[in-house]
Amino acid sequence: MAKSYYNVIEVLVNICAVDQGKLKIFLKHKQNEPYKGYWLLPGNILSNDQTLEESADNTVVMSTNFPNVFLIEGKNFSNLDRDPLERIIACSFTSITVKSLVHNPEMQWFDIDELPKMAYDHEIIAKANIEELKKQIISNKNNILYKIFPNDFTLSELQQFFENILNRPLDRRNFRKKLIDSKTVIETGDKINTAGRPSKLYMFNKGGKQNE
Amino acid sequence: MAKSYYNVIEVLVNICAVDQGKLKIFLKHKQNEPYKGYWLLPGNILSNDQTLEESADNTVVMSTNFPNVFLIEGKNFSNLDRDPLERIIACSFTSITVKSLVHNPEMQWFDIDELPKMAYDHEIIAKANIEELKKQIISNKNNILYKIFPNDFTLSELQQFFENILNRPLDRRNFRKKLIDSKTVIETGDKINTAGRPSKLYMFNKGGKQNE
């Protein structure tokens, strides 16, 4: 390959959502060689008339049919051999969506702890983005919790979600106290029936506590 | 300009150091139009046989004559009109060096709070990188303090540095207590004479407290 100052850039997007208290990622099934049958982060090759963010947004729309206004910038991956055929630089992003609204026959949701065989270096890219996403969730940076939970939920569900992310059990009383006292969540007034005592429903406070 | 999937990428590096308790950045004087006389972040156009990190490292070596092993990945800047002549994507990095060791007639150190007129969007890029650098300093991510202060220093100097970064006064006793009790710094055993009582010298503990 001749030396050149022109580069091919692909913008790869980690489309994530929460389902049943677990973080999920939306991956694309690769239909052709190489890596046929493996899974891919959805993405596009960047053209010279769009910004990285525009390209990422296009990918989200193509994958989910929803426009997305919230993108987290991830890292770049520029190893020379990440695609053996051609030198392609990857710029990664993470976006948040709502799993139940999204349908795409070419794609499938995976639990972030049970990623399938992924093509190229996409598993490394996915894991790097997921780690950053977890950090932002834990600190509620940019009110990201509101984006993940736009609707109501029970505190038990939310606690399960945090226990999965932190990978350790949390004390129910302390967990509730912190969120309620800090006005991070507010009661909707509704309840939902479960196997035991009905559970109060909460929502994230749009203008509530967050970092930066 | 014809639509294309090939892109020009420049890798821009914020070369930073501490001097007299203040964060400084090393900028290049632009010698030709456009923006003649303005100042630039040093950088290179990426060729398709190098990674982004290699290109950033080359820039550091060319600017400072020192190899650099420590680079912080910054954001990308891909607005279509950031260079009015051509669409160039900027990938930014931050590196840390020691000001007193570096000489380069085409470049000059500036206090981060007194940046000169900068070409293109380089001021925006510099400020974004400086903000991230400050955050990493405050949390001592990757033992960055050891990289900024590879040699001995007095706690008063260090306190001044933090007061500049945080832009607020700190209590001397609390500041010292925290650093000493946590073993973040250790006494060298030496002292240095000042206008008043001689001051103990400290060094950062290489294996000391840090985040991630």
Place this chain on the structure above:
DNA sequence: ACAAAAGTGTTGCTGTTACACCCATGG
């Protein structure tokens, strides 16, 4: 002796952790 900067402890506050029992519903 005095000026200049370094060095040093204690107290209160705030947020976090640990911990166990009662409540509301469905079957």
Place this chain on the structure above:
DNA sequence: CCATGGGTGTAACAGCAACACTTTTGT
């Protein structure tokens, strides 16, 4: 009435903030 999950308070602890006087040197 029992099984299931939801809801609640208090006490110890750690980290952080506020605060003033003494020590060591040079002149």
